[in-house]
Amino acid sequence: MKIDIMQDMMNTNLHYAAENKAAFAANGIYAVNVLGSPGAGKTTLLETTFHYLQGKIKSAVVEGDLATARDAARIAACGVPVIQINTEGGCHLDAKMVAKTLGGFDLPKLDLMVIENVGNLVCPAAYDLGEHEKILVMSLTEGGDKPAKYPTAFLAAAAVVLNKFDLLPYIGVDAEKMKKEILDINPQIKIFETSCREGQVFGVDKFAEYLLQKAGKNSAKA
Numbered sequence: 001m002k003i004d005i006m007q008d009m010m011n012t013n014l015h016y017a018a019e020n021k022a023a024f025a026a027n028g029i030y031a032v033n034v035l036g037s038p039g040a041g042k043t044t045l046l047e048t049t050f051h052y053l054q055g056k057i058k059s060a061v062v063e064g065d066l067a068t069a070r071d072a073a074r075i076a077a078c079g080v081p082v083i084q085i086n087t088e089g090g091c092h093l094d095a096k097m098v099a100k101t102l103g104g105f106d107l108p109k110l111d112l113m114v115i116e117n118v119g120n121l122v123c124p125a126a127y128d129l130g131e132h133e134k135i136l137v138m139s140l141t142e143g144g145d146k147p148a149k150y151p152t153a154f155l156a157a158a159a160v161v162l163n164k165f166d167l168l169p170y171i172g173v174d175a176e177k178m179k180k181e182i183l184d185i186n187p188q189i190k191i192f193e194t195s196c197r198e199g200q201v202f203g204v205d206k207f208a209e210y211l212l213q214k215a216g217k218n219s220a221k222a
């Protein structure tokens with residue numbers, strides 16, 4: 001007898017993803033699953049974005065990491081409710097892990113749920129967490145060839161944030177070629193160019209505006 005464990009895992013994931021989706025829909029929450037390599041700047045982008053979203057929208061974050069609550073502490077310092085998941089070695093979040101956190105939030109009060117996935121350019125792309133869209137964060141320092149070499153995340157994402165543009169003069173990456181190769185993989189993907197470096201922040205306002213529009217809100221819930 002053949003037991004297809006992978007298929008079983010994916011079916012279980014879909015079950016919980018549907019539950020999460022229903023919880024987000026019932027509470028009028030727009031949910032995004034933020035993924036990208038370790039150190040691409042996911043948490044820094046969120047910290048900077050929340051600065052722009054302050055007073056305009058009610059957000060919360062689920063943080064995914066193998067170990068520590070360091071990213072959750074950074075998000076909490078922005079005044080945003082956050083729950084940390086430690087995967088203890090797991091290379092991605094699954095929908096059941098996210099489902100377990102939802103009871104810890106005041107969902108009816110929220111407009112936007114951001115799930116920061118475990119730092120990994122491959123595995124998180126395969127798992128539906130019940131989000132409305134995946135957003136990929138890639139640092140220019142990862143190299144201009146990475147979209148073509150790791151296409152699955154670009155295919156799964158609705159938007160990609162190319163981060164660390166402040167470093168462009170130092171790293172010799174052809175950003176225009178990189179963007180073209182991204183659009184060759186996924187012509188529908190929305191591309192943002194950002195720097196989150198303190199004192200050299202740019203592009204994050206446009207990304208924040210995108211989230212505001214997607215969440216369909218210009219003011220906070222009562």
Ligand SMILES: Nc1nc2c(ncn2[C@@H]2O[C@H](COP(=O)(O)OP(=O)(O)OP(=O)(O)O)[C@@H](O)[C@H]2O)c(=O)[nH]1
Nearest residue numbers: 037038039040041042043044119163164195196197
């Ligand atoms: N120069 C520069 N550094 C940045 C930028 N964004 C983030 N960083 C730095 O990059 C490093 C990693 O940033 P994080 O935000 O922790 O990256 P992450 O993607 O959340 O990492 P993991 O959660 O571990 O996967 C930190 O030292 C940040 O200060 C940027 O736009 N420019």
Ligand SMILES: [Mg+2]
Nearest residue numbers: 042043071116
């Ligand atoms: Mg992080």
